[in-house]
Amino acid sequence: MPTPNKHFDKSLWVFHVNTGSCNGCDIEILAALTPRYDVERFGIKLVGSPRHADALLVTGPVSRDMVDKLKRFYEQVPDPKVVIVIGSCGISGGVFHESYDLVGPVDRIIPVDVYVPGCPPRPEAIIDGVVKAWLKLERLRGENK
Amino acid sequence: MASDVLTLVNIVVGTFLVTLFGITFGLLTKGVDRKLAAHMQWRIGPPVIQPFRDVFKLLCKESIVPRNAVSWLYNMAPIVCLASTVTILLYIPFGSIAPILGHYGDVILILYLLTIPSLAMVTGGFASGSPFATVGAQREMVLMMSYEFPLATTVIALGWKISTLNPSMPVFSLETFAQYPVWNIMGPLGIVGAAILLLIMMLVTTGEITKVPFDIAEAETEIAEGLFVEYSGRNLALFYLADAVKTVVMASLIVAIFFPYNLSPLLKDYLTLPSFGCYTMDFLFYLLKLEIVIFFAMTFIRVSVARFKVDQVVKMYWGYLTLAAIIALVLIGLDIYIGGV
Numbered sequence: 001m002p003t004p005n006k007h008f009d010k011s012l013w014v015f016h017v018n019t020g021s022c023n024g025c026d027i028e029i030l031a032a033l034t035p036r037y038d039v040e041r042f043g044i045k046l047v048g049s050p051r052h053a054d055a056l057l058v059t060g061p062v063s064r065d066m067v068d069k070l071k072r073f074y075e076q077v078p079d080p081k082v083v084i085v086i087g088s089c090g091i092s093g094g095v096f097h098e099s100y101d102l103v104g105p106v107d108r109i110i111p112v113d114v115y116v117p118g119c120p121p122r123p124e125a126i127i128d129g130v131v132k133a134w135l136k137l138e139r140l141r142g143e144n145k
Numbered sequence: 146m147a148s149d150v151l152t153l154v155n156i157v158v159g160t161f162l163v164t165l166f167g168i169t170f171g172l173l174t175k176g177v178d179r180k181l182a183a184h185m186q187w188r189i190g191p192p193v194i195q196p197f198r199d200v201f202k203l204l205c206k207e208s209i210v211p212r213n214a215v216s217w218l219y220n221m222a223p224i225v226c227l228a229s230t231v232t233i234l235l236y237i238p239f240g241s242i243a244p245i246l247g248h249y250g251d252v253i254l255i256l257y258l259l260t261i262p263s264l265a266m267v268t269g270g271f272a273s274g275s276p277f278a279t280v281g282a283q284r285e286m287v288l289m290m291s292y293e294f295p296l297a298t299t300v301i302a303l304g305w306k307i308s309t310l311n312p313s314m315p316v317f318s319l320e321t322f323a324q325y326p327v328w329n330i331m332g333p334l335g336i337v338g339a340a341i342l343l344l345i346m347m348l349v350t351t352g353e354i355t356k357v358p359f360d361i362a363e364a365e366t367e368i369a370e371g372l373f374v375e376y377s378g379r380n381l382a383l384f385y386l387a388d389a390v391k392t393v394v395m396a397s398l399i400v401a402i403f404f405p406y407n408l409s410p411l412l413k414d415y416l417t418l419p420s421f422g423c424y425t426m427d428f429l430f431y432l433l434k435l436e437i438v439i440f441f442a443m444t445f446i447r448v449s450v451a452r453f454k455v456d457q458v459v460k461m462y463w464g465y466l467t468l469a470a471i472i473a474l475v476l477i478g479l480d481i482y483i484g485g486v
Contacts, residue, residue, distance in 0.1 A: 003205065005204075007197075007198040007199075007201040008205065010195075010198050011198040011201075013199075035186055035187045035188040038189055038190070040179075040183065040188065040190060040191050041188070041189045042191075043198060047370065048364075048369045048370040048374075049369045049373070049374045049375075051374065051375055051377040051381075052370065052376075054206070078207035078208070078209050078377040078378055079206070080205075080206070080207075
C-alpha cells in the first residue's frame with residue numbers, strides 16, 4: 001500500500017455509498033457539507049467517483065443486492081484508503097437486524113476502519129469519525145517508515 | 146548562429162518559468178476561487194493553498210488503469226492535456242512581458258491550440274472504457290463544437306476593426322491587440338459590439354474550463370465525474386493541473402484581447418522606476434486583472450446558477466451566443482463603415 005503523505009489528512013475526498021439505509025444518515029452526511037458545518041474548510045470534499053475517493057462513507061445495513069456492489073466500490077477506491085461506517089445499521093444491523101434481506105453489517109463484507117454510531121449520528125459525530133480516520137492514516141505512515 | 150542558440154536557451158528557460166508560473170498561479174487561483182465561492186455561500190471554505198494539498202495527495206495515491214482501458218492512450222491523455230495547455234501560455238503576453246513564442250503564432254493559432262486539451266480529455270475518456278466516461282467524452286465534444294463559433298467570431302470581429310485601421314500590421318497578433326486596445330479604437334457602436342463580445346468571451350471561458358453551468362462533461366452528480374470517472378492518482382493530478390492552467394490561459398486571453406492596459410505607461414510621469422520595476426508592476430497588475438476576470442467568468446457564475454442540460458448548453462452557445470456574436474459583428478461592421486466614411 002502506498003504511504004499517505006502529510007497532505008493526505010488535509011485533503012480527504014469522500015465517496016458516499018448507501019447500502020440500503022433509510023436515508024437518515026445520508027441526510028446527516030449532507031448536513032455536514034452545508035454551510036453550518038462546512039467540512040470543506042478541512043479539505044473534505046464529496047466526489048462523484050470512487051476512483052477519486054480517499055474515504056468510503058458507508059451507510060445502511062447492506063442488503064443482499066448491495067453486497068457485490070459494496071465490494072466493487074471498495075476495490076475501486078485507490079490505495080491508501082479508509083472506510084468509515086456511518087450509523088447503527090452498518091455497525092450492527094440496527095433496526096433491520098432481524099431482516100431476511102440483511103447480509104451485513106458492513107464489516108462482514110469489507111474491512112472497516114472507523115465506526116460512527118447513532119441513528120442517525122449528528123454531523124459533529126461524522127466529522128469526529130473523519131478525525132479518527134486520520135489516526136489510521138498516521139498509523140499507516142508510521143508502519144511504512 | 147550564436148543568436149540562434151541564445152533564442153533556443155531563452156525559449157527553454159522561458160518555457161520552464163511559464164510552466165512553473167502557470168501551475169502555481171493556476172492552483173492558487175483555484176484556491177482563491179474556492180475561498181470566494183465559500184464566502185458567497187456563507188461558509189468559511191478551505192484555505193487558499195488547498196489545491197496544492199489536493200495535488201500532493203493525488204500524487205501519493207495509487208494510479209489505477211482499468212482492465213478494459215486502452216492503457217497507453219489512457220496514460221498519455223493527461224500528459225498531452227497538461228503539456229498542450231501550458232503550450233498555449235507561451236503565446237500569451239504577461240503584462241508588459243512579451244510572449245516567449247509571440248513571433249511564431251497569433252490568436253488564430255491559440256484558437257486551434259485551445260481544442261487540443263479538450264481533445265486529449267476526450268481521448269482519455271474514450272480510452273478508459275467506462276460508459277460514464279464515454280458519455281462524458283461525447284458531451285465534451287458537443288461542448289467543444291458549441292463554443293467554437295462564438296469564440297472565433299470574437300477574434301475575427303476585433304481583427305477586422307484593427308485591419309481597417311492598420312492594414313500593414315499583423316492583424317491577429319496579440320501584440321497588435323495590445324498596441325490598439327479595443328476600447329480606444331472603437332466608435333460608440335463598436336464599443337457596444339465589443340462589450341457584447343466581452344460577455345460572450347466570458348461565457349465561452351466558463352464552458353472552456355467546464356465549470357458550472359457548462360460542466361456537462363464532468364457532471365459529478367449525474368454521470369459520476371464523466372470523463373475523469375476512471376482516473377485516479379497521478380493521472381487525475383495531471384488533469385487537475387491542466388484544469389488549473391487552462392483557467393489561467395482563458396483569463397489571460399481575455400485580458401490580452403480586451404484589457405491589454407499596463408500601469409507603467411500611465412505612471413511614468415509620476416514615478417521613475419527601473420525597467421525591472423516596471424515589469425514587476427505590470428505583472429502584478431496583470432495578475433490582478435486575471436483574478437477579476439476569473440471571478441466573473443468562473444466563481445460568480447458557478448455560485449449563482451445550476452448546471453444546464455446538454456441540449457440547453459447547445460442552445461445557449463449555438464443559439465443565443467452565436468446570435469449575439471453576429472449582432473456584435475454587425476455593430477462593429479457598421480462602426481467600421483461609419484468610421485470609413
